[in-house]
Amino acid sequence: MTKFLAEIDVMPKKEILDPQGKAVTGSMKNLGLAEIQNVRIGKHITLEIEAASAEIANAKVDEACKNLLANLIMESYTFEIKEA
């Protein structure tokens, strides 16, 4: 068994309003950073997984994203796996 590290990004879909991101975009102006626009805030998740191969680790992480980490109605996800 090999240990892999996964880095997962879960973001609100483009069509979905992101109120937290909107609020932060507004705060940038007050900080004197008006050139920053269109802030969107999602989750960054790291995890360790033991698997016999990178393909199996990939499939397991995909399953975890689909079933637990992302809400596919409102969010999309991407991830990368590397050997630990």
Added chain:
Amino acid sequence: MTKFLAEIDVMPKKEILDPQGKAVTGSMKNLGLAEIQNVRIGKHITLEIEAASAEIANAKVDEACKNLLANLIMESYTFEIKEA
């Protein structure tokens, strides 16, 4: 002025307990994914910034991270900038 896209990861520091990550690690077992361990959950932030150069965009995003996006006592951040 050029438009740049920034991708920022804000994660709880290693020494800091991450209760949300711990809870998700526990849930993995119930999903039949016991091989997933040490889940840590932070924020993934994307934003657009107009700047005269990549160096300036870099400095502005660093300022935004320090002053607004990350709590440096409990969190650390990394980011990448690319031309839009």
